[in-house]
Amino acid sequence: MNCELLATCSALGYLEGDTYHKEIDCLESVKDLIRYLRHEDDTRDVRQQLGAGQIVQNDLLPIIIQHGQDKALFDACIRLMVNLTQPAMLCFGKVPDDPVFRHHFLQVTSHLQAYKEAFASERVFGILSETLYTFLQLDWEQRQEEDNLLIERILLLVRNVLHVPADPSEEKKVDDDASVHDRLLWAIHMSGFDDLVKFLASAQSEQQWSMHVLEIISLMFRDQELEALRQREQAAKRSRTLQRGTRHSRFGGSYVVQGLKSIGDRDVIYHRNLHNFKNYSHDTGKEVRRVPKRNRQAKECKDKRRSALNVRLFLREFCVDFLENCYNHLMYLVKESLIREQTQQHDETYYLWALSFFMAFNRGNGFRADLVSETMSIRAFHFIERNITNYYEMMLTDRKEATSWSRRMHLALKAYQELLLTVNEMDCSQDESIRQSSNVIKSNIFYLMEYREIFLTLLRKFDETKQPHSYLKDLVESTHLFLRMLERFCKGRRNLMVQRKRVKRKKSQGEKNQSPPETSPEALEETWKIVEEELRATGFQLSESLTEGIVPFDATSETPLEEQRTEAMVRVQDALLIRLGPEALGLLRAAREVWPEGDVFGSADVEPEEELELLKQILHANLPRSSPPEPMVEDDDDGAELEEEELESVQVSETEFNFLDFIKRFASPNIVRPYLLLLKSYSKNTPHTNHCIARMLHRLAVDLKMDALLYQLSVFNLFNKILSDPAASAYKELVTFAKYVLNRFFSLAAQNNKAYVELLFWKNVGAVREMTEGYGKEGEGKKPTWTEEEEEELRKLYEEHCHSEVPDIVETLLPLLSNSNRTRRQVVTQLVRMGLVDNAKELKKQKIGTRIVLWTEEQEQELQMLFEEYKDSDDVLGNILKKLTAKRSRARVVDKLLSMGLVSERRELYKKRSRKAQGKSSGKGMTEEEFLAELTQGSPDDSIDRDDEEDESEESEAEEDEEQEKEESQNGIRRSQGMHSTVERRADVGTMVNALQQEGMSGPLLWLQNCLNKTANDREEDGFSQPVPLVPLTEANEDAMDNKSFQKLLRKLGMRAPANEQESFWRIPAKISVSQLRSAAAALSPREDEPEGGVEQGEPRSPTGELREEEEEEEVVSGEQRAQALRALLLARKRKPHTTEHSAPVSDFTPTEDTESTAERSQGPKPSAKRSRVLDDDENEDDSTAAMDMDTNGDADSDREDTSAPVKRRRKMVLIDEEEDED
Secondary structure (H helix, E strand, C coil): CCHHHHHHHHCCEEEECCEEEECCCHHHHHHHHHHHHHCCCCCCHHHHHHHHCCHHHHHHHHHHHHCCCCHHHHHHHHHHHHHHCCCHHHHHCCCCCCHHHHHHHHHHHHHHHHHHHHHCCHHHHHHHHHHHHHHHHCCCCCCCHHHHHHHHHHHHHHHHHHHCCCCHHHHCCCCCCCCHHHHHHHHHHHHCHHHHHHHHHHCHHHHHHHHHHHHHHHHHCCCCCCHHHHHHHHHHHHHHHHHCCCCCCCCCCCEEEEEEECCCCCEEEECCCHHHHHHCCCCCCCCCCCCCHHHCCCCCCCCCCCCCHHHHHHHHHHHHHHHHHCHHHHHHHHHHHHHCCCCCCCCHHHHHHHHHHHHHHHHHCCCCHHHHHHHCCHHHHHHHHHHHHHHHHHHHHCHHHHHHHHHHHHHHHHHHHHHHHHHHHHHCCCCHHHHHHHHHHHHHHHHCHHHHCHHHHHHHCCCCCCCCHHHHHHHHHHHHHHHHHHHHHHHCCCCCEEEEEEEEECCCHHHHCCCCCCCCHHHHHHHHHHHHHHHHHHCCCCCHHHHHHCCCCCCCCCCCHHHHHHHHHHHHHHHHHCCCHHHHHHHHHHHHHHCCHHHCCCCCCCCHHHHHHHHHHHHHCCCCCCCCCCCCCCCCCCCCCHHHCCEEEEEEEEEECCHHHHHHCCCCHHHHHHHHHHHCCCCCCCHHHHHHHHHHHHHHHHHCCCHHHHCCHHHHHHHHHHHCCCCHHHHHHHHHHHHHHHHHHHHHHHHCCCHHHHCCCCCCHHHHHHHHHCCCCCCCCCCCCCCHHHHHHHHHHHHHHCCCCCCCHHHHHHHHCCCCCCCHHHHHHHHHHCCCCCCHHHHCCCCCCCCCCCCCHHHHHHHHHHHHHHCCCCCHHHHHHHHCCCCCCHHHHHHHHHHCCCCCCHHHHCCCCCHHHHHHHCCCCCCHHHHHHHHHCCCCCCCHHHHHHHHHCCCCHHHHHHHHHHHHHHHHHHHHHHHHHHHHHCCCHHHHHHHHHHCCCHHHHHHHHHHHHHHHHHHHHHCCCCCEEECCCCHHHHHHHHCHHHHHHHHHCCCECCCCCCCCCEEECCCCCHHHHHHHHHHCCCCCCCCCCCCHHHCCCCHHHHHHCCCCCCCCCCHHHHHHHHHHHHHHHHHCCCCCCCCCCHHHCCCCCCHHHHHHHHCCCCCCHHHHHHHHHHHCCCCCCHHHHHHHCCCCCHHHHHHCCCCCCCHHHHHHHHHHHHC
16 A cells, blocks of 8 residues: 555554544544545556555444544545445446456455445444434525535445445355345345435425435345246246156166268267257357357346345335335436436436336236326336437447447336336226226327337347347337237227328429429410509508518528529519419518629619519529429338438328238338247247247238248248257247248248248248249239330430430430320330340439539640630630530639649639720710710629629539529529619719718718728738628727618628628628729718719629620721710810709619610620729819719700710810810
8 A cells, every 4th residue: 555545544543343543633634535536547546555455444434433423524434435435437437448457447346345345234324324314304494505415425325335236256145145235225224224215205305316316226126126026937937847847867878869860871879868868969069159249149137136035025115115105206306307407427227217117016016007107108108219219329329338328228128118018007907097098198109100110110120239138028028018009909999090200202402493384475474464463452562471481592401592592583483473473572572681692683772663573574584493303213112221311301190000001010021030039049938928929920920921921941940949849838839830830831832843942031021922922923014015106206216316415315305205104214224125225324314513523634635725725815715615525614614724723813714805895895886875874883783793603613513504504594684684773773872972971971981991992902912802801890880881871882882791690791802803992992082072982883894794795896986976975075064063062863864775785784894904093083083074064964965965976985084184274
């Protein structure tokens, strides 16, 4: 022992005879030992040294017996003993695998067993009982916190001592002899501690100790069997013993066994007693084949033993008192604690044990339903069923602790079995109310699918390597009891309705969005008239229930929220097609709130008439819809593995229950095998267990006529062993059944010459039907036939389309066939049968996104050659896409060019502006109205296309084609929407700034301007861009960010709103260039004489638009037309005074133009950097621009404006220079 520990133990005191003399420093020494234990190492060295020194036996127990009046010392000793008696499993976490630590584990366990023997004393428990009784006499208000702690420590100490495992090799006790545990129980009884335990279990004021009390009770009855059940088992064994012949021959000698050949040709010579011959085998003496660990059968729990008679009588009386006074109250408290998760891990096992033990005792001791009413409810069934499921799942996932989870699962199964036995006992009660209660419980458990099919699942999932033989025995007996109760319940009822749950397999995206039938233009017009009248009649107002109930996206879909915009538009179109106008309008408004960016579903301040026009465009639009998936051929399996599949939803319905159909679900090799495995130990099974096995096999073989399920060689070998057993008379039921099955087999073998071969295999229902009814009969008449005309039609269609470049020829042929009921599989099979294709794999449906994923070496070389060829052209990417042999999306090609290092950034692939395009952007081919409107108007859609194109590169190939269709549909709607809402949608930035200044938001405007300038400077210095959040740090800026007008200005400037709930701030998109940021910041400058500040907002154009649109033709403009435009501008400037403050925006006077020109203008090209610098200089002019001057002269010169020619934008600098000269 360590010298410090030795000195500390010596300072406690010494034992002289029966008297213990404590030292002065006894209390401090006990506290020092507690401190040493707190800092012991992983080997638990301090604990081992104290155990070897027998400190508990020689010091601590004598101290609490003789010096219990010293409260502080008594408390410290109890604390120390609670620590020393902790279970070894708690100290080490688990049974160590390392030999060294396993030795330490066994050492600690041996010390604990010595402690337990020392505690088996009436004097020790007398002191503990007196102390506990003293504290329990105090009212709750009079107890101190220290008193409650001491009560808990005493209960923990008793629990730890009872938990110490017995050592049968050391004790070497037989049944009816008192073991250490029995002596400990007797000490508890003689000291009255058991009465205190019952008081704690029943008192209302002591509810907090309920879990400790239940643990103590469960450990008291550990290794005990119910006496009544024990007597029944002994009687059954005696009856079986009487059936067998007990006399045997003692005569030795040598015998020749006729008919049993030895290694040679002669018969076997047997040299042992005849009574051992039944155990003779050729394998006797051979080396036993080693079974791998993972394939070994699970070990059984320790055998039960019978205690001494006086202990059994005491425990019996304890059970009677506990049931009458404590059971319902204690089980209720423990159940509530478990549900509220106020207990420690695995504490539910004590509850499950108590439920099964005391309910079984109640059945064997004059059954009274009122004594166990707390646990006789549907809640108890549900609680146990949920725990069984959880234990099974943990047994699969936590493989290292699979044995522990299997034991817990067995405990839960025994509790479930006891519930069924108690319900069955209630059925036999003389009391009518009890029988009615049992009928109510049975109605519930038979109605719900979970309780009906739990035994099916457990039998199917049985694993002999993880679950012991006793578990299988209880499972088979429980299944027998459940089926017997269910059969009896069904007999008295003709139409029994039960709950049925149908699992719906996860649908693909295409299955959800099945395209509606095509509609003619006339039908669409008729539909639109009805919808329009309905919406106008309601005044575009929607009911509150309709508004709240509409969700435009599918939260459970795997498709990201941003990619469900097209699906939302399809839903709007579907609602319009079925003439549900209010629903379509509600969906449109809800979608606008979810996806405000880009104004795809209209702007935030859209008018009802514009909404009506947008709905009309959606109705007539050709939106992309996913094709529905081909129908899958259902398997003929009984759905045994259905619960293992990933399910999306469960459909609950009611159906009429048929008992025979339910039994058919047991006709499976996975369920028959566990029964036959248990039948192998028929000689060790109880008669009831063998009866349960025989009854189930009888249901399958006789009731269902599925005796062929048992036509298996190992089964016949087992039947042969039963029939040749000398004690076969004790198994009459098994013998009769075995003879029946064998007779049926030999009758079948006379008709089916393959029957003997079938013995080698386990058979499912289909194989059984083939074996008994004839092979190949099952599928006859089910295969679809093809007539000669249909075959000829298929041949012609295939020859027409086989050389076409369609990606999936089968999908092309299906709608062209005259028989529309043909499935894809039928067409593929017929093509192979006709020899048109060699293999069905050639027609395998290509999954979206997996057609072209990787780039081959040849494709990379082709891409590099195309890039070298077109790198100097105006549209590099467009030319490459046209020439690529393996068609890929734009984003994939851009990514590949970047990864190959052919370009350093995406902007190098933007379409270059030719002279014609530059001329047009400068004013050539553009009217004055377009030129001036572009200077003062902004587009909130500037960066939408480019953002979508950049984001597209992050998507997988599986979504690429679908994404392009979505973008095209959105752009189409956006362009058509721009035709009708350009004027209202694009307000002047300057007017917004002026209005916000009048509202007192000059500070937030200045903050926004500084943010834009700072971001522009950072991007110019760093050379790359990334989204920058606009984080308001002052209260004024926060209020401004919540202001709708300020948010409208942010959208106008191209800022991006929070995309989803995970984002909190607006952001400056990464796609806005440095010049655009500075122009936007300049537009926010406060102006006294010029309300327009949005000159720059109309200019930025998406580079994606440049990549997508084709070059336009140059319009020839004469010099006379240019001169007319110049004269009009000069005249307007001379007429309008410079101090105009409240002029109308240019957009108010922009004439309505042709649809195509508006769409082109909304998708126009991005201006060059040179033009941006020009406009920046224009904004710094102290006089108003030409755009304002045109406003006042709009009415006077309207005719001239209508016919005026476009003017080049560079002429603007000339005008300004001339004006300065005039001034």
